[in-house]
Amino acid sequence: MKIGCIDYLNCYPFYYHMLKEAPLAGIRVTRAYPEGLNRLMKEGRLALSPVSAAAYADLQTDAVLLPDFCLSSIGYVGSVILASHVPIEELHGRRVGISKASRTSQVLVKILLEGHYGVRPRYIQVPPRPCLQETDAALIIGNDAMVPLSEPIPYIYDIGDLWMRKTGHPVVFAVFAVNRTALRDHPGAIRSVIDSYRTSLDCLQTRRETVIRHARAAYPDIEYDIESYYRLLQFHFSDALKAALAYYFRAAAAQGLLAPVPALRFLNDDMAVIKYATTDPGENVYGYRKPDELAEG
Numbered sequence: 001m002k003i004g005c006i007d008y009l010n011c012y013p014f015y016y017h018m019l020k021e022a023p024l025a026g027i028r029v030t031r032a033y034p035e036g037l038n039r040l041m042k043e044g045r046l047a048l049s050p051v052s053a054a055a056y057a058d059l060q061t062d063a064v065l066l067p068d069f070c071l072s073s074i075g076y077v078g079s080v081i082l083a084s085h086v087p088i089e090e091l092h093g094r095r096v097g098i099s100k101a102s103r104t105s106q107v108l109v110k111i112l113l114e115g116h117y118g119v120r121p122r123y124i125q126v127p128p129r130p131c132l133q134e135t136d137a138a139l140i141i142g143n144d145a146m147v148p149l150s151e152p153i154p155y156i157y158d159i160g161d162l163w164m165r166k167t168g169h170p171v172v173f174a175v176f177a178v179n180r181t182a183l184r185d186h187p188g189a190i191r192s193v194i195d196s197y198r199t200s201l202d203c204l205q206t207r208r209e210t211v212i213r214h215a216r217a218a219y220p221d222i223e224y225d226i227e228s229y230y231r232l233l234q235f236h237f238s239d240a241l242k243a244a245l246a247y248y249f250r251a252a253a254a255q256g257l258l259a260p261v262p263a264l265r266f267l268n269d270d271m272a273v274i275k276y277a278t279t280d281p282g283e284n285v286y287g288y289r290k291p292d293e294l295a296e297g
Contacts, residue, residue: 001026001027001182002027002030002047003028003047004040005030005031009218009224010071010229013235014069015029018193018200022196024192024196035102037049037050038055041062042062046179049176049177051174052103053172053174053245055103057259057260059177060263060265064180065175065264065267066176066266068198068236069236069237070173070236071172071175071233071234072170072173072233072235072241073160073232073233074160075161076158076160077161077232078160078224080145081140081157082140082157083138083155084153084154084155085155086137088157089119092118094122094136095124096109096113096135096136097123098123098125099141101142101144102174104171108159108171109159112162112166115251121137126138128142128144129144129147146222147221169248172237172244176197178190242264249278250278262278262279
């Protein structure tokens, strides 16, 4: 069975155990940028993988989500930035480089720029590590945001921080999706991967220095305090983060950036699917109430 792994530092804590301590028999790990994993999941070529949260809008009929795991930040994250030669308020009509590496961040930037700053730039495709001389601003994510930039840039905006300040919500950058056919055909293998993720995150808590040492060895070009970075990230998919993701999907659909997502479908502990409605803007700690969980129908 083939599973995916985002080839970024932020995803390493989920895979430490299966890569370094207890490989899973019959499980092959494919490493790629988020956009590559999104495509492989859409094509049915992976049984389970972390994907851009935005990709769930396209996967919602073919996949279900793991309810316990995500890649998120509550405010500042450090690995998703907009590097700009001019203040963000002056980007109207200017060239903003957008990498295809992660769809979630593309949508975040467009919602922020157009919906909250009232500017409509000219978006151009750039590689994950863009040449900043060719754009007025560029979105840089993941490991590429945690290495020295190719030139001094006067304005660096952290997208997690901007989103929190403008919307009051944290960002869920990635979720873990399971192909429905694989769930039917390989439930035991899916369970073993889920158990490995849990064990690996436990290792991050109980043997933190060991996990961080291996992460640093896996990504030696990153000039960043990995200990601090892992404390910024949220790996547990809390109810508040599910509500934040629901808000993101509503905002993206309202601007025509993603297809509507009326419900998130999760795999519960009994390997059954439950629905989590996204359409009720009630109250919770971030301004939205956890919608009711409904039996799959």
